[in-house]
Amino acid sequence: MGHDEHFLRRLDRVADDQVELALTLYRDQELLAEVLGRAALPEGTERLAISLDDPQQGPFVIVTRGGRFVTCLGKGMRLDADKSLPVLTKERLDAAVSKVERMRERMGQAVRAQRDGSLTTSGRVFARMRDHGLGVSREDVELLLQVRPLLNGALRKALWANLSCIVETRPHVCALRMDRLRPRDRDLVEAYGGAAWIYAHMMVLCDHEDVAHSAAQLGPLPGNHWWMYAVAAGDLGTLAHTSRALWMLARHAKEVLPSVKAAGDDPTIQIVLLRELSLGVIALASSKLRAEAMKALRSPSAVPPTDSYGQARENIGVDIGKAVRAVLEDTEVIDQIGLETGKVLVNSLIDGVLRPSEAQIGAIPDSVARALWPNLGFSLLGGQAPAEVELACQLPSLARMRPEELYLPEAYVRRLPPMDIGTVVDLVRRQARYSMLEKRPTVLRAAPKVGRNDPCPCGSGKKAKRCCGG
Secondary structure (H helix, E strand, C coil), X not given: CCHHHHHHHHHHHCCHHHHHHHHHHHHCHHHHHHHHHHHCCCCCCCEEEEEEEECCCEEEEEEECCCCEEEEECCCCCCCCCCCCCEECHHHHHHHHHHHHHHHHHHHHHHHHHHCCHHHHHHHXXXXXXXXXXXXXXXXXXXXXXXXXXXXXXXXXXXXXXHHHHHHHHHHHHCCXXXXXXXXXXXXXXHHHHHHHHHHHHHHHCCHHHHHHHHHHCCCCCCCHHHHHHHHHHHHCEHHHHHHHHHHHHCCHHHHHHHHHHHHHCCCHHHHHHHHHHHHHHHHHCCCCHHHHHHHCCCCCCCCCCCHHXXXXXXXXXXXXXXXXXXXXXXXXXXXXXXXXXXXXXXXXXXXXXXXXXXXXXXXXXXXXHHCHHHCCCECCCCCCCHHHHHHCCHHHHCCCCHHHHCCCHHHHCCCCCCCHHHHHHHHHHHHHCCCCCCCCCCCCCCCCCCCCCECCCCCCCEHHHCCCC
């Protein structure tokens, strides 16, 4: 008798109201795959007990890690003599069922959208990302999220391709003279800027579970792959990239916290800034991780760095750590301050009102004020105002926003400053200034430098260029 046949015969051990759930598992391969994925069976474990009710008493469905159904155990029947058979609880089974149902609902919406021509429209949205940087609206994103199940492959490829372009191109772009760009150099800078803006969108639009699955197929990565994506974004140093990286990390707080804590010794100012803000958004996203994240925030070092760059880096880290602690200690008040700041910025940047009245501030919708920060290409590096402290005030909202809420409505997007070549040049200049490369040591000369037309120091009476310096 085969395993499946034995399983079907043993269904009489299960109460009538639970037989249908057992048969649903048996018939639905997608659901079973999701269940086995959630179980995360240890290496060497060949079977899993799926509880249809009580995690201790059962009843249970026994399946192999390969998806074959073995048998059913009625309520109260022993699971395993050595108690080594892992159990997937009814709560986790229900979560798997809900997820598969949502996935099928989204796929149905995507198929209907395809019939309605929405996929053609999505192509125009991608072109807008390429040509207009952050000029993508909430309406555009809602459309893409609707058809995302059909675009997952393309979105994931765009994430990897633009990340690769940023990493490979950055050293060449940062080495250019921005005030003397030749045509081919200008093309390189524009391509770099396009990749940077598209990458900001892909962090939000990609199905994160799909990305995680693809990362697992690549084999072990150095550290957590979500932190790797966030570092690439934070290294670009803009409000848009850093905001979206923080939003992404809030969704993977438990997975990423060890990598964030381990980045405490990173010598790069961008990553020092990103790390402290990340600890804040993790603490706000997960009450269970709050104490651990707060403990890891940077405090003044007992042995401060002696070089000026190290001192600047340490000061920035300590100041951001203080700002994040203030946010965590009085979240509601800081969240309101961040909201009011966003409304003032909407008035000044979009409406051109430098000193808005209370009525003008109140007229800005909360959702617009909160969405402004992830849509600003302004650099966090070396600006006139402490933008990183203002960004810390946005952490409470970033910790809870939905993907589409990171975008401004079309009516506001049209009035944002454009992402032109000048914006990219400014971005690159600031990146070059805050380069991760170790500073070259200063060379001390034992004697003054001898010019080529000066007398040769050997005493011959000839010019240096005609003698030893020739």
